[in-house]
Amino acid sequence: MANFFNDNESLKFHLSHEMMKEIIQLKERNYADYGKYDDAPKDYEDALDNYEKVMEIVGEITGEILAPNAESVDQEGPKIVNNEVVYARGTQENHEALRDAGLYGMSLPREFGGLNFSYVPYVMAAEIVSRGDCGFANIWGLQDCAETIYEYASKEIKDEFLPKINQGFTCSMDLTEPDAGSDLQAVQLKATWDEKSNCWRLNGVKRFITNGDADIKLVLARSEEGTNDGRGLSYFVYDRKHKAVTIRRIENKLGIKGSPTGELVFNNAPAQLVGDRKLGLIKYVMSLMNGARLGVGAQSVGLSEAAYREAFKYAQEREQFGKPIHNFAGVYEMLANMRAKTDAIR
Template identity: 55%
Template sequence: MANYYDDNKDIEFYLNNYDLSELVSLYENNYEEVKKYDFAPENYNDAMENYKLSLNILGKIAGDIIAENADSVDEEGAKFENGEVTYAKGTRINLDMLKKAGLNGVTLPREYFGLNFPTLIYVMMIEIVSRADGSLMNLFGLQDIGETINDFGSEEQKKKYCSAFAKGEATGAMILTEPDAGSDLQSVRTKAVWDEKESCFRLYGVKRFITNGNADISLVLARSEEGTTDARGLSMFVIERDETVQIRRIEDKLGIHGSPTCEIEFHGTKAELVGKRGYGLIKYVMTLMNGARIGVSAQALGIAEEAYREAYAYAEEREQFGKSIINFPMVRRMLDDMKMELDAMRALLYNTTIAVDYKKIYEKKYEATGDKSIRKLYQYYNKLAGFLTPLSKFYLTEVGNKICYDALQIHGGTGYMRDFKIQRLYRDIRITNIYEGTTQLQVVAAIGFITSGLYFKFMEEAIEKTELGLVEHINKTKDLLNELKALVELLKKEENHTKKEYYESDLVEIAAIITIAIFMLQNAKYSEEKVQIAERYIHERFPKAKYLIDRIKS
């Protein structure tokens, strides 16, 4: 029997070694929750046991059920007939098992029947689910919709919709994209018109490329302010699907076949405003999208993890020239590179998620108290999370694709056949560096943090928390950070703006390498294995960073 949590000791490494006591205490309101809810933890150890138990349960479901259904889900896919979408049989079984296990409202408050877990634990869960079946993550990961309603909706909306999500009684979708408004969401044309007679908004328009657009409850971005053409005229609405929501078709995709991608028409659909008018894109969607980007990063990590394991197992079994191909140095190096990058990906993603958790909790505490000291903490983590989130999606989805590419290469011609799992993983991961903002848009989101100089302030502080015994590697990291800093100052003097923009992706890649190296050096204090991985990463990736710096200078 497989367990996709128990067999991955690197996930447990973070739970066993990182001091999450402050974060967990903040989430549990200094463990006051136990006075209201019998199942709330009494202390830090109790909370950690709850997290591990839930991850263990999910790991068993992922290994024994979701992974076993994955090939049939890929073959069958979601179906569209007579205007209705039907999930593949395996997908329906998977969703039912997750519901029975009570793993739906992971980050929602207990008040609305949620588990009240930190985002870190939720991201670990997304990774586990994605490793078993990348397409299922697109349904499991839409819990972010409930969190958005919890953050910005009315009390009535929270009770109604968040509770439905947490109990597994409803599926969700975020309905943003249109035929002429993909990355450029400020061009959204779907209208929200006030119905005086019924005292409600009604939606009219077309949406495209909507993941799980057949959902029961959806958040919709629509233009509420007549005569506007920019972001300020857009608001966020929640709808319940009825006969006015018509699905035109579902897309025939390269991968993630278990996740239906819909084209939708609204014909006067009744809608409730979420939050304030005009804040739909500039605040609510950006929050929703950042959560989705974290989720997609975890999706890429999970798929890449499985691809590595498939490649390793195949390399051990496949014999050529009288020996297993894992004994050929070129193949061995590819596998070692994959393992190193998986460690790097996890270090970046989990540290990003911890920053997101602190940002969320301090924002709520500041709003509740108005305490200026808490405001400073919120501002710190808001800036850090605002940078690390696009950096994670930039790095994990691109490197995840590379891992799957190499894993298929190790399989040789057999990997190109549908008989082997690796071809599905290769197809499924391809979307991750496209949806929820392409890699290029992540560069746009991250670059300002670097060019403003804030990046260097944060990283200089982070270096002080690294393993002091690795002086040589710490000094190399400091030197590379200073080289990047000098390069940024040099580019500020460049009058050719096109040239500056041309190299932005290189700057973000260099920053990603340095950031990951720092996180890996921090991890090195916990085990000799982490020391070796950090050393190898610096040895393998710093030369590329230096090459990019030299190329920009030339």
């Protein structure tokens, strides 16, 4: 059976890093959950054993399901049906396999159904998933949004949304607009307080939104009239059940085609404020981006690992001048460089 964790000693090595003991102790708050939850570890060895077992499951699901599905997912891609994004068949299967294994909400505390994993195994899992299907890693990796809700939202919002993550409700982070890409201070999507309904209303357009039809959306919007920079922006959570967002189109990309990148119109969409007004960009999005950067980094390593293995396999199989091309110095040097660079970026 293919297992993308067990076949990768260089990745596994990171679990034995000398800092892991301290990292786990901090994340487990001196093992305070032990006895309260079935899966809570009693000590460092126990926690490490948990990490390894879960990584093996990620490795097996990726090797046996995600990777074999990747080609058909890329060819089929997602589509819009009745204003809803329908994933490719393989994407749906990937999603269900990881959800059923409890692999959404990996770093969330146990009280919200998470595994309370530290970032090391979470990022390792992101690399493994990316090696199997780099596009699917986007959808799965957006569970990061839960961290922002956990860190900054009110107790009511946490209780409403966080338990859903582990049940496989997907997320998106809705920042970019047609005229606000690198310059997020230019975001114009408008948030207005609706006294009658006791909620905020969102109106405007977002573009290039990964998993744009997600169940739970974190939306950056301008809540302060008369402002035109980052200090007028706040962060909101929107629930897909309101059906107040139109999916205008899905981008036709060069790669990661299984990951739907959508253009959306918010039509008076009801939403709740996350944290405090005016801190949307300068505090909450910045924090979310720190997690997203690790995810994108892991995605790059996973993709490099997959590319190296494909190239290595081909160079062993393909023969010219009566021997595998792997034996020629020019080819061998390229492979050695790929191997070294992949290990170095990890």
